[in-house]
Amino acid sequence: MNNWRLLEVLAAHWLGLMLLGAPAQAELLQPGDARLRHDIQLLADAGIIDAPVTGWPLFLTGVRMDRADRDGLDPAMLAALNRIFPAREPHESVRLQVFVGAGDQPQGLRDFNDVLREEGKLGARFAWEGGRFALDLQASWVSDPADGRESRLDGSYAGVALGNWFVAASATERWWSPGWESSLALSNNARPIPAISVQRREARPTSIRWLRWLGPWTTQVMIGQLESERDVPDARFFGWRFGFRPTPKLEIGLTRTAQWCGEGRPCDFGTFADLLLGKDNRGQNVSSEEEPGNQLAGWDLRYSFNALSRPWAFYTQWIGEDEQNGLPSAHLATLGLETWRSLESLGGSYRAHFEYSETTCSAITDSDPNFGCAYNHGIYRDGYRYRGRAIGHTIDGDGVMASLGGLWVTEAGHTWQLQLRRIEINRSDHPRNSVSPVRQERYGLEFLHVHRFAAGELTLGLSAESRELVVGGEESDETRAFVEWRWLLSGGY
Secondary structure (H helix, E strand, O other): OOOOHHHHHHHHHHHHHHHOOOOOOEEEOOOOOHHHHHHHHHHHHOOOOOOOOOOOOOEHHOOOOOOOEEEEEEEEHHHHHHOOOOOOOOOOEEEEEEEEEEEEEOOOOOOOOOOOOOOEEEEEEEEEOOOOOOEEEEEEEEOOOOOOOOOEOOOEEEEEOOOOOOEEOOOOOOOOOOOOOOOOOOOOOOOOEEEEEEEEOOOOOOOOOOHHOOOEEEEEEEEEEOOOOOOOOOOOEEEEEEEEEOOOOOOEEEEEEEOOOOOOOOOOHHHHHHHHHOOOOOOOOOOOOOOOEEEEEEEEEEEEEOOOOOEEEEEEEEEEEEEOOOOOEEEEEEEEEEEEEHHHHHHHEEEEEEEEOOOOOOOOOOOOEEOOOOOOOOOOOOEEEEEOOOOOOOOOOOEEEEEEEEEEEEOOOOOEEEEEEEEEEOOOOOOOOOOOOOOOOEEEEEEEEEEEEEEEEEEEEEEEEEEEEEOOOOOOEEEEEEEEEEEEEEEEO
């Protein structure tokens, strides 16, 4: 689906929705702002927010603060609450923004932050939310794009709230993971996939007695369209996430994604039903011609606790590339630990994390890992990728990444972020790896600063990386710098 076709779908969807009525907040919070995520997680760990918050995009209506006592909050937490729910609520007004960015090199590996994909970017945003309707139109032009698409509508959506559900035509970023560095199943590493999506807005506990243990829960489903310039043109993308909080300290997420349909492939309802039921492995009464698709499935959790007189959270994600006895197998895995605290004397709050990821099938659970398995497929030979980048983890398949990161947010909302990484890229020398066709070892240091003004936001980024080819020993060093300015013409952030 090209940009003009997506714009037509958004416009038609929006005009159709205007025939309906009844008020209900309907604004999505998309991933890309580490400060916003820190603020929301800070309030969730304090018990002020009770909704699951590790599956983005999120809803403001899903961020409930009925237990918040503003008088009892420390300054950093009160500042976080005011940034999410300002006294003069801007989310029901028209928001106009203009943004421009430039860098000396395209950004390679990506984390939660929405940073420049190309060397230059110019764009504008029009967002409006009123009653049950929401429209967020983001149009941009980029220089020398890797996928040849200079004009983009990334980040746009048009939708309507129907009761406690939100139906949208969208090209929004997604992040389904408690990790800070990337997500094994669905991250913002690749450009957003145009999709029709359905999402639960408010994470109310169920009234069904034997399911009350789930606590507040939410879910989102998407059916997207992949590009036509691939080995199986116009394949579709299916994603489903279910998140719940059985206790205030524990959040669990269940995820399934799949590539299916496309030119020359079965695309009927029965094929989709077989995919949902897991009947997609050749040799199990399924031929290669009937195989429904290429899917991933798994789970993640985040558990918070107190130790050594400070708060901590352990998080992990396990995504299976295969199926055995009806359950995901051949897992990719992420393990992480984070801590945070408000420092009233310094006028802000911080968060630090350590994260380790393996994107080789069975690398952690088996002494004989399956190289060449992750994000690759015999029928969908372009693999689990969209427009040249992995849909899952930013390092693509058969990699290892260990990272240490820190974030400092002032009460005024200014942000400083520093990350140190050691990475092994493409340990199998797989030719379709989107980062490098041969094995590399990398060490990287990345700095990001976001400064807020009354009329906008300035982002500065610096990074340095050392690379070495495992075979041949060739070494190289690379530095990057970029700057981005967002000019706020009306409304809030």
